[in-house]
Amino acid sequence: MIRIEHLSKDLGEFFLQDVTLDIKNGEYFMVLGPTGAGKTILLETIAGIYRVDSGRIFLDEQDITDIPPRERNIGMVYQDYTLFPFLTVEENIGFGLKSRKVSKREIKRRVDELANLMGVFHLLHRCPGTLSGGEQQRIAIARALIMEPKVLLLDEPLSALDTQTTERLRQELKNVHSITNTTIIHVTHSFEEAFLLGSRMAVMDKGEIVQVGTPNEVFRKPESEFAAEFLGVGNLFQGESRVDNDIACIDVDGINIVSATLKPGTVHVSIRPEDILVSTKQIVSSARNSFKGKIASIVDAGTILRIAVDVGIDNPFIVAITRQSFDEMNLKTGGEVYITFKASAVHVF
Numbered sequence: 413m414i415r416i417e418h419l420s421k422d423l424g425e426f427f428l429q430d431v432t433l434d435i436k437n438g439e440y441f442m443v444l445g446p447t448g449a450g451k452t453i454l455l456e457t458i459a460g461i462y463r464v465d466s467g468r469i470f471l472d473e474q475d476i477t478d479i480p481p482r483e484r485n486i487g488m489v490y491q492d493y494t495l496f497p498f499l500t501v502e503e504n505i506g507f508g509l510k511s512r513k514v515s516k517r518e519i520k521r522r523v524d525e526l527a528n529l530m531g532v533f534h535l536l537h538r539c540p541g542t543l544s545g546g547e548q549q550r551i552a553i554a555r556a557l558i559m560e561p562k563v564l565l566l567d568e569p570l571s572a573l574d575t576q577t578t579e580r581l582r583q584e585l586k587n588v589h590s591i592t593n594t595t596i597i598h599v600t601h602s603f604e605e606a607f608l609l610g611s612r613m614a615v616m617d618k619g620e621i622v623q624v625g626t627p628n629e630v631f632r633k634p635e636s637e638f639a640a641e642f643l644g645v646g647n648l649f650q651g652e653s654r655v656d657n658d659i660a661c662i663d664v665d666g667i668n669i670v671s672a673t674l675k676p677g678t679v680h681v682s683i684r685p686e687d688i689l690v691s692t693k694q695i696v697s698s699a700r701n702s703f704k705g706k707i708a709s710i711v712d713a714g715t716i717l718r719i720a721v722d723v724g725i726d727n728p729f730i731v732a733i734t735r736q737s738f739d740e741m742n743l744k745t746g747g748e749v750y751i752t753f754k755a756s757a758v759h760v761f
Contacts, residue, residue: 413595414433414458414469414470415434415470416433416468418466419432419468419469420465421457421464422465426452426619428450428619429618435597438594440598442598442599442605442614443598446642448618451616452599454599459486460479485561486563487561488566488567489565490569495540495548499539502536504551505526505527506523506558507555508558509523509558526554529554530551531584532547545573545577549573553585557592563595564594564597566585566599568600571600585598607628612624612625613626615630615639617642622638633759645684646684647683647688649680649725650679651669654676655674655675659755660675662758662760664725665725671758683758688729689752690721692743692750702752703723705728705750706722709728714735717733718730719743
C-alpha cells in the first residue's frame with residue numbers, strides 16, 4: 413500500500429535518515445518516538461509537503477515521490493485542528509468537495525454521512541470557535557475522511573485533549589477505521605494509544621526507524637537500548653552470555669540470569685516489570701531465575717506499585733505489583749523479598 417524506500421530529508425533541527433517502511437492496505441500503523449525524533453516530518457514528507465533529499469515513496473505501487481500534494485489523495489490531520497474559523501461545521505467538512513466542484517446535493521449527503529459517523533451531526537450549524545477541543549478534532553478528521561483518501565495521516569490527534577475526551581475519541585477512531593478500512597498512519601507519544609489502536613508500529617529515534625513490529629512484539633522484545641529505555645522496560649542490564657545445552661547463562665555484575673534466547677557474547681538483557689514475581693518466601697516453581705534481595709524503594713502509582721529490589725548488582729530490579737498483592741504481603745522499604753522470573757521472560761539483544 414505505502415512503501416517508503418531509503419527516505420532522507422534534512423530540515424536542520426528535524427531530519428529523516430534512510431527511512432524504509434512497508435505499510436499494508438487497511439492497516440492502522442502507529443509511529444512512536446520522543447520529541448524531535450522526526451515523526452511529523454515523516455508524515456509531512458509522505459504527504460508531499462517536503463520534497464525528499466533522497467529515497468522514494470510508493471502508493472499502490474505508483475511512485476508518488478515527485479507528485480504534488482493535492483494529487484496524492486492523502487489526508488492529514490494535525491493536533492491543532494486547523495479548521496476554518498468563519499465557516500460552519502458543515503462548510504468545514506464539505507470544503508474539499510466544494511473545491512472539487514462536487515454537486516451541492518452530493519456534498520450534503522456525504523457531509524451528513526461523515527457527521528453521523530463522527531458524532532457531530534448536531535453541530536453542523538455551529539462555528540469551530542464555539543466547540544470543545546474534542547469536537548473540533550472530530551470535525552478535522554471528518555473533513556479529511558470526506559475526501560476518501562487512500563491514506564490518512566494523523567499527527568498526534570489526541571495529545572491536546574483531556575483524558576476523558578481522549579478515551580472517547582480513541583474508541584471513535586477505532587470504529588471509523590473498522591468501518592472505512594482506511595489505511596491510517598498515526599504519530600503519537602502515547603504507549604496506550606499504540607497498544608489500543610495499532611496493528612503494527614514503528615519506533616523512531618533521531619530520524620531513524622529503530623524497530624518495527626506489532627505493539628506486543630515491540631514492547632516485550634525491544635531490539636536496542638534506546639527502544640528498551642524509551643518503552644519503559646524498567647529492567648535493562650548488560651552482561652556476558654554463555655550458551656550451553658540450549659540455554660543461555662548471562663553474567664550480570666556477578667549474578668547469573670538464565671535466558672531462552674541463545675545469543676553468546678556481550679549482550680543487553682531486558683525483563684518487563686510485570687513479568688517478575690515478588691514474594692516474602694522463596695517460590696518453588698519451574699522458573700529458572702530466582703534472587704533474594706531487599707526493597708530499595710516503592711513508587712505508588714495507584715492500582716499498581718513499582719518496587720525496586722536490590723539483589724547486589726549495580727542497578728535494582730523493578731517489579732510491578734498490584735495494590736492487593738502489596739497489601740497482602742505487607743511490603744516495606746528495607747524488607748527482604750525474593751524475585752522470580754522465567755527464562756522466556758528474559759529478552760536478549
